[in-house]
Amino acid sequence: MPETSTRERIVVVGSGFAGFTCASELCGRVAKSGRDIEIVLVTPQDYMLYTPLLPDVAGGLIDPRFVAIPLADALPKVRLVVASADSIDLAGRTITVTSEHHAPRTLSWDRLVLTPGSVTRLFDVPGLREHARGLKTVAEALYLREQLLRQLELADQEEDEAVRRARRTVVVVGASYAGTELIAQLRALADDYARRRGLDRADLRFLLLDTAKQVMPEVGAELGEKVLHELRGRGIEIRLETSLRELAADRVVLTDGTEVPTHTVAWVTGVTGAPVLETLDLPLERGRLVVDAELRVPGHPSVFAGGDAAAVPDLTKPGEITPPTAQHASRQGKTLARNVAASLGIGTFAPYRHRDLGLVVDLGPRFAVANPLGIPLSGLLAKAVTRAYHTLAVPRGVNRWAIVMTYLTNTVTQRPLALLGLVSPEEASFARAEGISER
Ligand SMILES: Cc1cc2nc3c(=O)[nH]c(=O)nc-3n(C[C@H](O)[C@H](O)[C@H](O)COP(=O)(O)OP(=O)(O)OC[C@H]3O[C@@H](n4cnc5c(N)ncnc54)[C@H](O)[C@@H]3O)c2cc1C
Structure with missing residues (x-):
C-alpha cells in the first residue's frame, strides 16, 4: 500500500x-x-554535491566533505527520504x-x-567499464586521487622500467571543461609528489584526448588556444580528434592505433x-x-x-x-x-528563460580561464574570478568557510599526499558510483 x-x-x-x-x-x-x-x-545521498569542485577533490586540494552540503542542515523543513x-x-x-x-x-x-x-555517457569501447573511471561522484573523485598516488608509489619501487613508466602515465578522455580541469589538477598533484620525492617531473606522462578539434569549445577559440598553450607548457600532451579504441588493465589503444601503457584512465566525455x-x-x-x-x-x-x-x-x-x-x-x-x-494555486506560472552568464574554469596552479558575460579572461585574474564565483555559489556558509580556508592554506603549504585507501576500484566503478547498469 x-x-x-x-x-x-x-x-x-x-x-x-x-x-x-x-x-x-x-x-x-x-x-x-x-x-x-x-x-x-x-x-x-543525504547531501547536495557541489560538482564543479570535484576536480579539486580529485587533485587532493579540497576535502570531499567541503563540497557536500548536508541536506538536514540546509533544508530543515523538507522531509528527507534517503x-x-x-x-x-x-x-x-x-x-x-x-x-x-x-x-x-x-x-x-x-x-x-x-x-x-x-x-x-559511455560508449561501446572494449574494456571501458572495467578499466576507466568517471568524475561525477565523491567516490570517483577520491578514487582517481588515490589511484594516481598509489601508482606513483608503486612506480618508485618498480624495477622494470616499462612498468614504471606505465604507472607514471595518466590518460584523461574528454577535453571539455570537466576533463580539462581534472587533468590540470591531477598533473598538479603529481608535480607536488615529484617535487617532494625528488622525482624528475619529466618522467610523469599526462595525456588528454578528445574527438573534437579544440579543447573546451564552451569557452571559444581564443581562450581554448590559451588553455592548449598553458597545458602543453605544463607537460600535458593533448591529442585532438583522437579517442580510445580499447582498454586493458595495463594499457590503452588510441583510435589512431597508438598503444599507451597506463594503469590510470579517466573517462569524462559528457553526460x-x-x-x-x-x-x-x-x-x-x-x-x-x-x-x-x-x-x-x-x-x-x-x-x-x-x-x-x-x-x-x-x-x-x-x-x-x-x-x-x-x-x-x-x-x-x-x-x-x-x-x-x-x-497548486500559489502564484503564477512563468516560462524558463535564462541567458548564459559564461563559464569559469579552474586549471590548477595560478591559471584559470573565464568568460563572465562574454568577457574573455585568463591567468591570475580569471583564477580570482573563478575561485570567488565557486566560493559564493556553494550554498552553505560553513562549507564556503572551509573552502576559503583551504585555498588560503594552500597558498603557503603543499597539498597533502597521504594515501588513505578509502575507495576500492569496485566502489568507484560506473555501476556502483553512478548506478549505470552493467551490460
Ligand atoms: C566534474 C564536473 C565539473 C562541473 N563543473 C561545472 C561548472 O564549473 N559549471 C557548471 O555550470 N556546471 C558544471 N558541471 C555540471 C553540473 O555539475 C551539472 O550540470 C549539474 O550538477 C546538474 O544539476 P542537476 O541537479 O540536474 O543534477 P545533479 O547535480 O547530477 O543531481 C542529481 C541528483 O539526483 C540524484 N538521483 C539520481 N538518480 C536518482 C534516483 N533514481 N532517485 C533519487 N535520486 C536520484 C543524484 O544522486 C543527485 O543527487 C560540472 C560537472 C562535473 C561532473
Missing part, C-alpha cells in the same frame, strides 16, 4: 542543483501561502523508493518534480540523463526528458522536470535545448518551484 497523506504532497526526486534549489524555494513559497503542503526530497526512486507510476501518482537499509517503500504524490540529473528516466516510457531527447518551457512534462500536468535530466527549450536560442550546467540547473530549480506552486 502506498504511504498516503491527508496533506498535499510534493515529491522532488534528486538533490543536485535543480532538486536542491527547487525544494529550498518551495519551502519559502509554501510557508508564505500558509498552506499545509508536505515537501519530500528523495535522494540516495533512497533511490526506482519505479514511478505516473497514472497512479506513486513512487517506489529503495535503499540498502530498508525494504522498498511506496509514496503517493500530488506533484512530482523529476531532477535526477545525469550520469557519464546523459539518469537511468531512472528510461523506465518512465516518456519521450527523451538526447537521453533527457522532454519538457515544455514551463518545465512540465507534456500530457502530465502534475509532473515537472529540470536540470541535466530534462531537455529544456532554450528560449534565448530558439530550436536549442539548454546545456547541462549547474548554472541552468539551479535557475531551473527556481522556475520549477514557482510553477509547481502555481499548479
Whole structure:
C-alpha cells in the first residue's frame, strides 16, 4: 500500500542543483501561502554535491566533505527520504523508493518534480567499464586521487622500467571543461609528489584526448588556444580528434592505433540523463526528458522536470535545448518551484528563460580561464574570478568557510599526499558510483 497523506504532497526526486534549489524555494513559497503542503526530497545521498569542485577533490586540494552540503542542515523543513526512486507510476501518482537499509517503500504524490540529473555517457569501447573511471561522484573523485598516488608509489619501487613508466602515465578522455580541469589538477598533484620525492617531473606522462578539434569549445577559440598553450607548457600532451579504441588493465589503444601503457584512465566525455528516466516510457531527447518551457512534462500536468535530466527549450536560442550546467540547473530549480506552486494555486506560472552568464574554469596552479558575460579572461585574474564565483555559489556558509580556508592554506603549504585507501576500484566503478547498469 502506498504511504498516503491527508496533506498535499510534493515529491522532488534528486538533490543536485535543480532538486536542491527547487525544494529550498518551495519551502519559502509554501510557508508564505500558509498552506499545509508536505515537501519530500528523495535522494540516495543525504547531501547536495557541489560538482564543479570535484576536480579539486580529485587533485587532493579540497576535502570531499567541503563540497557536500548536508541536506538536514540546509533544508530543515523538507522531509528527507534517503533512497533511490526506482519505479514511478505516473497514472497512479506513486513512487517506489529503495535503499540498502530498508525494504522498498511506496509514496503517493500530488506533484512530482523529476531532477535526477545525469550520469557519464559511455560508449561501446572494449574494456571501458572495467578499466576507466568517471568524475561525477565523491567516490570517483577520491578514487582517481588515490589511484594516481598509489601508482606513483608503486612506480618508485618498480624495477622494470616499462612498468614504471606505465604507472607514471595518466590518460584523461574528454577535453571539455570537466576533463580539462581534472587533468590540470591531477598533473598538479603529481608535480607536488615529484617535487617532494625528488622525482624528475619529466618522467610523469599526462595525456588528454578528445574527438573534437579544440579543447573546451564552451569557452571559444581564443581562450581554448590559451588553455592548449598553458597545458602543453605544463607537460600535458593533448591529442585532438583522437579517442580510445580499447582498454586493458595495463594499457590503452588510441583510435589512431597508438598503444599507451597506463594503469590510470579517466573517462569524462559528457553526460546523459539518469537511468531512472528510461523506465518512465516518456519521450527523451538526447537521453533527457522532454519538457515544455514551463518545465512540465507534456500530457502530465502534475509532473515537472529540470536540470541535466530534462531537455529544456532554450528560449534565448530558439530550436536549442539548454546545456547541462549547474548554472541552468539551479535557475531551473527556481522556475520549477514557482510553477509547481502555481499548479497548486500559489502564484503564477512563468516560462524558463535564462541567458548564459559564461563559464569559469579552474586549471590548477595560478591559471584559470573565464568568460563572465562574454568577457574573455585568463591567468591570475580569471583564477580570482573563478575561485570567488565557486566560493559564493556553494550554498552553505560553513562549507564556503572551509573552502576559503583551504585555498588560503594552500597558498603557503603543499597539498597533502597521504594515501588513505578509502575507495576500492569496485566502489568507484560506473555501476556502483553512478548506478549505470552493467551490460
Ligand atoms: C566534474 C564536473 C565539473 C562541473 N563543473 C561545472 C561548472 O564549473 N559549471 C557548471 O555550470 N556546471 C558544471 N558541471 C555540471 C553540473 O555539475 C551539472 O550540470 C549539474 O550538477 C546538474 O544539476 P542537476 O541537479 O540536474 O543534477 P545533479 O547535480 O547530477 O543531481 C542529481 C541528483 O539526483 C540524484 N538521483 C539520481 N538518480 C536518482 C534516483 N533514481 N532517485 C533519487 N535520486 C536520484 C543524484 O544522486 C543527485 O543527487 C560540472 C560537472 C562535473 C561532473
